[in-house]
Amino acid sequence: MLNGNPTAMNGDAKRCFKLLIVDDSNIMRRRIERLQQFEDLQLVGTAGNGLEALELFKRTDPDVVTMDLTMPRMDGIECIGQLVALKPAVRILVISALADKATAVEAMERGANGFLEKPFTDRQLNEAIADLMR
């Protein structure tokens, strides 16, 4: 179970985790949005860079974030640090083409919980999100 602030939806007992998608590519954002087929995930926003993500994060208080790294205005590494400072329990899945180990290690040290390398299959994305929510 996720260590976040699960939000009850529609007054029933089912708990729902709020998801924020951060990527500078519209195609990638839509692809992640289409694939998140988890009943207990509710998309609360999408952002195209780190600054937009920070603003949306403060407004929507997500529990789960997918985060690109190479983005304009504020990159993903910087953004992860700021999101974790705001909400240490947030779960962050980095989704990036940057394939060197040092970058993955730095992202995890900043507070990310998982790393999915681009390109990815639908199955890999679903598994990565499922892992994040365990």
Place this chain on the structure above:
Amino acid sequence: MLHEQELKTFVEGTTNFFEVTAQQPASIGSPYLMEGSPAVHEYTGVINISGKREGVVYFTASKAMLTVLLMKMQENDFSHETMRDLVGEVANTISGNARRDFGREFVISVPSVLSGEKPHIPQKPGMRSFIIPINWRSHSAKLIVALT
């Protein structure tokens, strides 16, 4: 200077991109040294490289190829902006994956995109430029790698 052996990184990255994203492998031709200004397709994604190496990586493809690729990705927006987005994302993914071999000092920019214009290939001492031909389904594209 970019060596032929290092091109393997980009060839593998391109192969992997099509296999994973489109579930249909591309046929990658033998890379060759570029001379003069390269012919490009309608859309060209540009990644500037800095850090340990300097230069550019271009992925150039036709609208027809990008349209089919978008279909394979289950995308239903085929606008000019989406074509630009995709060609930039392909260039970004192949360049980012190259850090597996080149390391984090191989710094990649956010993508920029040319729509029909000829790309500027920087000329620097020690820089060599290679063209990697890509054939996918009935379409052809190119990866252009110019690095010190």
